[in-house]
Amino acid sequence: AQSVTQLGSHVSVSEGALVLLRCNYSSSVPPYLFWYVQYPNQGLQLLLKYTTGATLVKGINGFEAEFKKSETSFHLTKPSAHMSDAAEYFCAVSERGGSYIPTFGRGTSLIVHP
Amino acid sequence: DTEVTQTPKHLVMGMTNKKSLKCEQHMGHRAMYWYKQKAKKPPELMFVYSYEKLSINESVPSRFSPECPNSSLLNLHLHALQPEDSALYLCASVLNTEAFFGQGTRLTVV
Numbered sequence: 001a002q003s004v005t006q007l008g009s010h011v012s013v014s015e016g017a018l019v020l021l022r023c024n025y026s027s028s029v030p031p032y033l034f035w036y037v038q039y040p041n042q043g044l045q046l047l048l049k050y051t052t053g054a055t056l057v058k059g060i061n062g063f064e065a066e067f068k069k070s071e072t073s074f075h076l077t078k079p080s081a082h083m084s085d086a087a088e089y090f091c092a093v094s095e096r097g098g099s100y101i102p103t104f105g106r107g108t109s110l111i112v113h114p
Numbered sequence: 115d116t117e118v119t120q121t122p123k124h125l126v127m128g129m130t131n132k133k134s135l136k137c138e139q140h141m142g143h144r145a146m147y148w149y150k151q152k153a154k155k156p157p158e159l160m161f162v163y164s165y166e167k168l169s170i171n172e173s174v175p176s177r178f179s180p181e182c183p184n185s186s187l188l189n190l191h192l193h194a195l196q197p198e199d200s201a202l203y204l205c206a207s208v209l210n211t212e213a214f215f216g217q218g219t220r221l222t223v224v
Contacts, residue, residue, distance in 0.1 A: 099145070
């Protein structure tokens, strides 16, 4: 069975500072990995995903994530936070070769201070 | 068109009412899912439809009844719900490892 752990239910940064949201997965075979963003009272939007190939993945809105197999991690970063980045961020996994059903971590709320 | 459209956006219903949630996509995806999301929690899988057939039911109470009339449409029929069923209900359609989510229906049971 696969699972995903997001460290920190809340992360607070100043505008312009580095954003780092942590995600670790547990799976016997490296799964597909995703980061989604959810703004208040809205659905989920895919930021980026890792399926195969280059381990550094670039997504929308200036976000990127790096797949590190040795650390079973897929942390999300952005060099400079913007006020509009304030939202809930979910790391998700789905089984490689399976039916692509995302299983979500508990979420991390990103707070951006002016 | 990469949209998944859910209607209504908001729904308030009494515990004796019958209502339906609707989800529509025109991307040609053959897998569609229903998720339930409580406040400050991650989405939880409820049902999976693959090629219009129910393939996964995550032990959801029978007061929730899914239906997939065709490859573009997914319904969730609601009957005799409880206040604890109040949540954001999300629909997703899936293709090539990527799930596209609708904006959700905010359901309040009174």
